[in-house]
Amino acid sequence: MAQEPEPASLLPRPLLVVALGLPALLAAGVAAVGLFLGAGGKDAPADPSVDRSGPVALVPVPAPGAGSAECGALVSALPMQLLSNGATLPRRELASPVPPGAVAWGDAAHEPIVLRCGLDRPADLTPTSTLRTISDVDWLVLSEGATSTWYAVDRPVYVALTVPSDAGTGPLQDISTTIRDTLAKGPVDTRG
Numbered sequence: 001m002a003q004e005p006e007p008a009s010l011l012p013r014p015l016l017v018v019a020l021g022l023p024a025l026l027a028a029g030v031a032a033v034g035l036f037l038g039a040g041g042k043d044a045p046a047d048p049s050v051d052r053s054g055p056v057a058l059v060p061v062p063a064p065g066a067g068s069a070e071c072g073a074l075v076s077a078l079p080m081q082l083l084s085n086g087a088t089l090p091r092r093e094l095a096s097p098v099p100p101g102a103v104a105w106g107d108a109a110h111e112p113i114v115l116r117c118g119l120d121r122p123a124d125l126t127p128t129s130t131l132r133t134i135s136d137v138d139w140l141v142l143s144e145g146a147t148s149t150w151y152a153v154d155r156p157v158y159v160a161l162t163v164p165s166d167a168g169t170g171p172l173q174d175i176s177t178t179i180r181d182t183l184a185k186g187p188v189d190t191r192g
């Protein structure tokens with residue numbers, strides 16, 4: 001009884017190893033280059049397709065208390081610049097129509113930091129919400145994508161500060177101090 005010969009491979013073994021290993025090596029190289037060069041890290045140049053030099057356009061949101069005396073006092077007391085991870089961010093002009101009780105800081109290299117005063121009570125504020133206290137101001141933090149919005153929830157008006165994730169803690173500390181010194185502390189309303 002004759003044995004049948006094993007079928008011959010279409011590719012020689014060394015060529016087969018290279019053909020299978022090359023995509024893995026290429027993927028590892030691309031990953032290494034991405035880690036080395038970064039993809040939009042804090043040292044990366046600003047995206048040239050985004051114009052951050054003109055007025056900041058803000059989406060309108062309900063802010064029934066924005067015209068209040070409390071919001072007027074807070075906006076007047078806010079600093080003209082914020083320190084964010086070593087960068088000094090000046091106040092930015094807001095595009096028309098300018099929402100009352102709103103202020104923004106930033107420059108061409110940074111996403112703007114936006115404060116809004118007089119907002120509705122945040123729907124996510126419940127009796128089980130975790131609050132963070134900074135400079136005697138109680139904050140509810142809501143994170144979404146590359147930004148976080150901090151709601152001051154223990155004052156006569158609700159204040160929201162939206163900051164990019166790379167902004168550091170300086171802006172939040174400065175704004176907390178200003179809120180503490182300007183607006184009276186009150187109870188946190190967690191009723192739905």
